[in-house]
Amino acid sequence: MRLSAVQKNTLFLLYHFTHKNRHTVRQRVLYKMINNMMLEEMARPLFPNNFRASCLTLASNELVVRERDDSNRTWLTLTESGREQARVIYDKRLAEQD
Secondary structure, three states, X not given: OOOOHHHHHHHHHHHHHHHXXXXXXXXXXXXXXXXXXXXXXXXXXXXXXXXXXXXXXXXXXXXXXXXXXXXXXXXXXXXXXXXXXXXHHHHHHHHHHO
16 A cells, blocks of 8 residues: 555654554644644645545554544544554654664
């Protein structure tokens, strides 16, 4: 399966949060972080609907689990297969930084 830049960024950040013992992250928090990354890299914003569609695709491919709480906030968690793909992306990005 081919992943978009937004999907790779989402998996990267979710994997990073697991290292900080936060396995479930609000979708809105991820959106804000990825939007800031895209503004720095490409000087263009990420539209919320595009991010939501990327998250839905990740969920339909069973890389993340989307859950809603009582306040109707959406939370994302990596699945096992998502964690494996995220680890590859994470390790590759860290190697590029060195």
